[in-house]
Amino acid sequence: MYFETWSAVWHMEGHGPYVWGAYSLTALVIVLLVLSPWVRARELTQDIRNEQRRAAAASALGADHASET
Amino acid sequence: MLPELGTFLRFQLQRHLQLALRRPSDVVGPLLFFLMVITLFPIGLGPDPKVLAVLSPGILWVVALLSSLVVSGRLFQADFEDGTLEQMVLSPHPLALSAMVEVFCHWLLSGVLLALVSPVFAALLNMPSRAIPVLMVSLLIGTLCLSLIGAVGAALTVALRRGGVLLSLLSIPLTVPVLIFGAAAVREAALGYDPSSWLALLGALAAGGCVLAPLAIAAGLRISLEA
Amino acid sequence: MLPELGTFLRFQLQRHLQLALRRPSDVVGPLLFFLMVITLFPIGLGPDPKVLAVLSPGILWVVALLSSLVVSGRLFQADFEDGTLEQMVLSPHPLALSAMVEVFCHWLLSGVLLALVSPVFAALLNMPSRAIPVLMVSLLIGTLCLSLIGAVGAALTVALRRGGVLLSLLSIPLTVPVLIFGAAAVREAALGYDPSSWLALLGALAAGGCVLAPLAIAAGLRISLEA
Amino acid sequence: MVDDLLRLESVDLDRGARRLLTGVSFQVRPGDCWQMLGSNGSGKTSLMRTIAGLTRLGLQGQRICTDNLLYQGHLPGLKTGLSCRENLRWHASGGVVSNVEKIDAALAHVGLQGYEDRVICQLSAGQQRRVGLARLWLSQAQLWLLDEPFTAIDVRGTALLEAQMQRHCAAGGAVVFTSHQPTGMSEIKILDLNQYAA
Amino acid sequence: MVDDLLRLESVDLDRGARRLLTGVSFQVRPGDCWQMLGSNGSGKTSLMRTIAGLTRLGLQGQRICTDNLLYQGHLPGLKTGLSCRENLRWHASGGVVSNVEKIDAALAHVGLQGYEDRVICQLSAGQQRRVGLARLWLSQAQLWLLDEPFTAIDVRGTALLEAQMQRHCAAGGAVVFTSHQPTGMSEIKILDLNQYAA
Amino acid sequence: MWSIVHKMGSPPWFFRFANGAIAWLLPIVLITLVVGCVWGLLIAPPDYRQGNSYRIIFIHVPAAVVALAGYYVMATAGLMSLVWKIKMADTAMRALAPVGAALTFVALVTGSIWGKPTWGAWWVWDARITSMLILLFLYLGVMALSEAFDNKVAAAKACAVLSLVGTVNIPIIYKSVDWWYSLHQPASIKFTGESAIDASMLYPLLLMIVAFYGLFALSVLLRMRTELLVTHRQSAWLRSELS
Numbered sequence A: 001m002y003f004e005t006w007s008a009v010w011h012m013e014g015h016g017p018y019v020w021g022a023y024s025l026t027a028l029v030i031v032l033l034v035l036s037p038w039v040r041a042r043e044l045t046q047d048i049r050n051e052q053r054r055a056a057a058a059s060a061l062g063a064d065h066a067s068e069t
Numbered sequence B, C: 001m002l003p004e005l006g007t008f009l010r011f012q013l014q015r016h017l018q019l020a021l022r023r024p025s026d027v028v029g030p031l032l033f034f035l036m037v038i039t040l041f042p043i044g045l046g047p048d049p050k051v052l053a054v055l056s057p058g059i060l061w062v063v064a065l066l067s068s069l070v071v072s073g074r075l076f077q078a079d080f081e082d083g084t085l086e087q088m089v090l091s092p093h094p095l096a097l098s099a100m101v102e103v104f105c106h107w108l109l110s111g112v113l114l115a116l117v118s119p120v121f122a123a124l125l126n127m128p129s130r131a132i133p134v135l136m137v138s139l140l141i142g143t144l145c146l147s148l149i150g151a152v153g154a155a156l157t158v159a160l161r162r163g164g165v166l167l168s169l170l171s172i173p174l175t176v177p178v179l180i181f182g183a184a185a186v187r188e189a190a191l192g193y194d195p196s197s198w199l200a201l202l203g204a205l206a207a208g209g210c211v212l213a214p215l216a217i218a219a220g221l222r223i224s225l226e227a
Numbered sequence D, E: 001m002v003d004d005l006l007r008l009e010s011v012d013l014d015r016g017a018r019r020l021l022t023g024v025s026f027q028v029r030p031g032d033c034w035q036m037l038g039s040n041g042s043g044k045t046s047l048m049r050t051i052a053g054l055t056r057l058g059l060q061g062q063r064i065c066t067d068n069l070l071y072q073g074h075l076p077g078l079k080t081g082l083s084c085r086e087n088l089r090w091h092a093s094g095g096v097v098s099n100v101e102k103i104d105a106a107l108a109h110v111g112l113q114g115y116e117d118r119v120i121c122q123l124s125a126g127q128q129r130r131v132g133l134a135r136l137w138l139s140q141a142q143l144w145l146l147d148e149p150f151t152a153i154d155v156r157g158t159a160l161l162e163a164q165m166q167r168h169c170a171a172g173g174a175v176v177f178t179s180h181q182p183t184g185m186s187e188i189k190i191l192d193l194n195q196y197a198a
Numbered sequence F: 001m002w003s004i005v006h007k008m009g010s011p012p013w014f015f016r017f018a019n020g021a022i023a024w025l026l027p028i029v030l031i032t033l034v035v036g037c038v039w040g041l042l043i044a045p046p047d048y049r050q051g052n053s054y055r056i057i058f059i060h061v062p063a064a065v066v067a068l069a070g071y072y073v074m075a076t077a078g079l080m081s082l083v084w085k086i087k088m089a090d091t092a093m094r095a096l097a098p099v100g101a102a103l104t105f106v107a108l109v110t111g112s113i114w115g116k117p118t119w120g121a122w123w124v125w126d127a128r129i130t131s132m133l134i135l136l137f138l139y140l141g142v143m144a145l146s147e148a149f150d151n152k153v154a155a156a157k158a159c160a161v162l163s164l165v166g167t168v169n170i171p172i173i174y175k176s177v178d179w180w181y182s183l184h185q186p187a188s189i190k191f192t193g194e195s196a197i198d199a200s201m202l203y204p205l206l207l208m209i210v211a212f213y214g215l216f217a218l219s220v221l222l223r224m225r226t227e228l229l230v231t232h233r234q235s236a237w238l239r240s241e242l243s
């Protein structure tokens, strides 16, 4: 490791805010880029599975029961 | 007499904003457009920050004028072509009012938006930061004047196929004072002088316009329909 | 195979010119607009002739670009709305050709006209007279490129309800090289250097555009009709 | 005596230097349903727009007309980018109605149930005309001026419209409409403009 | 054997996710005159535009169609700022005819003699439609696709158009048209799209 | 070769492929990103002229490189969708534009943050920077166009045409911006152009470039998979795939 102390890592000889600002912004974009489709896909899969389960339950219980729900 | 006038105006406003803002990109679009047009100037004029700083009041005002006039020229075109104008004339509410709602929406979506984001553009062009509040105020008032002038021209020309030249000849000179006052206010502020007299002149123009333009617009629309 | 192609193209050309010349405001309007915007710069920058002379190539080119884009955005709008586009697609003649006639007319009435009157604007901005022929040539070639680019954007957005802003978003980035080459040619000429390499680049752009743009325009128009 | 909603007395109508109609006289009383006939270009639209006060063509003679009217002409008066409901809401706000239920009911009357949120440009030609005509179920106007209301409307739709027009007349309103087709309405009064051609 | 000008074999038509029509089959031979029927929004215009190749809606099944066709839809295809003659000249140049006499003759056929130099926007609604339909007297196309050709046309004009359509069929052409009104033409074949609604 | 292309064009096959690829890519990307960042931020020595602010290079350059490459990938997808009518290419194009735009945005923002300590200004109109801004506009244009159409098929075709036109123009745009004001106007600011970059900095940079390519592929695949879930919601293969 190049730096002696953690505060030096933070400070980076005065360039700390720039470097850490740039890295954190990038991290934010990366997280959004990966997370947003991930979450959406999970919601969708969950949705489709639920629908399937409902359909399966309905067919298992018989048509007249399903029509009540 | 017309208890439902408020409802009518609210729906009129809502309808115009809905029409303009169907999608989120409709709000971002005009801002991106301004950004792109601003980008063209350094590309055309060269990247020297000092030159850009001097030019920035003029550049920002040209862009404001361009976007305002280009859009307001066709302000009533769609209404004329699809028959909405007929219905506006026949409605029990005063034509001047419903037309003004349209002008107001146009101003909200072009002028006010531009004024609000203008600090970003000012920074891109290295404009001194002390001029930025003045820039915003001058754009806010000035674009209202431009919208009113453009609307008068649009109302008179909406049904015309010939003679449009005459009317653009008439309405273009009307916009020149707006540009002179607006750019001068920002330039003065950038140089550290007091811009308030220029702003006052702009304000007077806007106030006069708000009183007189509705009458001219309504008259123009009626004439256009009867042609 | 299509012996009447020549006749068709002639009528197509004639029709467009007639249509445009019926409404002289469409022809004179952009020029007037151009003039107004040009006169704004001395107002915005202060009338120092030396500053203006240095900046004039950039100013003229940026304004030319904007006015060309503004007009070309509605290139196919009327045809789409009144059903002419349908008939163009169904006609035995290639769509790319008949659309190109339209682009060509647009260029004749906006670009060529602008190039012809540009010496007046150059004089207003104190541009050195040795640069004026180069200005005219560069505008002549450059506006053809701009019309082609604008037409591609117009073809893609013609069926969209709020095509106006979108069109600029699509086409402005593509016009950057034209602006750079055009402004550079005039600037070089104003400084007394040889602008021919820049003009050659512009010419190459125009030639490439004339070959490729028709395909993109025809594809865009078909897509728009199907939407 | 009931007041006339509309009265023309030996009216002449000019378009520029050309005289279109001479000596037209007719009066519309509450309960009347008038069909204007006339070949293409005979001046039906011109006369109707003049009655509505939209155009001030060279008109000689006396014209008295109520202000409380609804005009639906060749142009739809609809924003193609807005939905059916949004369009009608604006039209209705000119009158009194503005709550969504009445608007949806009007759309259902013209057979557009389920289309309330569809934007106009995604409707067929006849469906677009129907949206405009849904105003007949919303309007409080006494005199309706309808220029070719049956254009692009199918057989069932035509019957619906005719029934609504007759209901309006029965309720003390009046209708003046143009159509080239004979209609299935009873007690209709005919104004043949070809008679008055100049 | 005479070749079919148009043949659809169990065609399905979709608009986006929505199926409009299923299993449409019909063939148009030279001499045929087909009237498409169907309530508003049943898919007449969509089918006709797909036949003409203007839209590529989700179409399953076989479609064979001649290239030599004339399509006149809901939109007029006229420039309102140009005169009748100028407009038709451009349309005709797509085919072969381009001399002024033939164009003036076509305008006379649709009852617009004397209006040749009038700009379109100064014509009545029906007169404007007539200018568009004057193409029927100029076209060399074998298959005519006409979407509601009788809109805004008066009784005499309708008879004129029907006669021209029958003349075209007798000469070995074919016509497919839509109309909500029954026509006075003999030997007409009916395609009722309501049957094929999905 | 053709069979592979056609297999990739089939949604069920692609869905399975995307699932597998995402499962592999996610850990790889995470590890390379973390290792690269730690190496670049903590281990690598500072630049002798710029000091520690140069550490931004480890995200700035990879983002810029991948953003540029992304446009060509998008145009290739456009070509495939227009010429060979491959359905998945449509989906790919709509997924590529936002990812490319995000990376371009990262390159722009990190660059302008880097500019403040180095040049003393957030923004200068340098050739590289200007052309990157134009690239952002191109991406945003494709995104806006695809959003503006109601009809998804037409949207994909329109975007394909636009991105092909854009590809023809990209080299021209880059060349022209490079020549911009280069002849007689002294360019006020130049990049430190020397490629003789020390190995201690080069290795983490290369690692980060790999990581960003992986990230690009990962987020595009994620978006395409989500799109498939939306568009093929009713289809039998998707239901059997999920159960």
Ligand code: HEM
Residues within 6 Å of the ligand: F057, F060, F061, F064, F065, F068, F107, F108, F109, F110, F111, F112, F114, F115, F116, F118, F128, F129, F130, F132, F133, F191, F192, F193
């Ligand atoms: C908004 C500002 C900036 C933008 C848009 C930008 C954009 C770019 C681009 C497009 C590249 C090319 C990547 C490639 O080779 O494919 C790049 C590389 C690079 N940039 Fe930036 N940059 C910006 C600011 C800076 C600053 C302030 C510095 C440092 C002083 C810098 C240093 C570098 C270096 C060292 C490279 C890699 C060397 C090379 O390939 O030539 N950049 N940048």
Ligand SMILES: Nc1ncnc2c1ncn2[C@@H]1O[C@H](COP(=O)(O)OP(=O)(O)OP(=O)(O)O)[C@@H](O)[C@H]1O
Residues within 6 Å of the ligand: C227, D121, D122, D123, D124, D125, D126, D127, D152, D154, E015, E020, E038, E039, E040, E041, E042, E043, E044, E045, E046, E047
């Ligand atoms: N652009 C569009 N986008 C989406 N749906 C549409 C579009 N145009 C029409 N539709 C729908 O497709 C269906 C068929 O429309 P089409 O225009 O083919 O009907 P049509 O039979 O011609 O009706 P009409 O008699 O009213 O002319 C309608 O239900 C309509 O709502």
Ligand SMILES: Nc1ncnc2c1ncn2[C@@H]1O[C@H](COP(=O)(O)OP(=O)(O)OP(=O)(O)O)[C@@H](O)[C@H]1O
Residues within 6 Å of the ligand: B227, D015, D020, D038, D039, D040, D041, D042, D043, D044, D045, D046, D047, E121, E122, E123, E124, E125, E126, E127, E152, E154
């Ligand atoms: N804007 C105009 N300028 C000049 N003349 C016009 C204009 N509009 C219509 N005309 C002429 O006035 C006459 C009457 O037109 P009008 O539109 O009133 O006819 P109409 O009876 O409604 O016909 P249609 O059945 O075709 O709708 C026509 O001969 C037409 O040519």
Ligand SMILES: [Mg+2]
Residues within 6 Å of the ligand: D044, D045, D046, D147, E124, E125, E126
């Ligand atoms: Mg009429």
Ligand SMILES: [Mg+2]
Residues within 6 Å of the ligand: D124, D125, D126, E044, E045, E046, E147
């Ligand atoms: Mg139809």
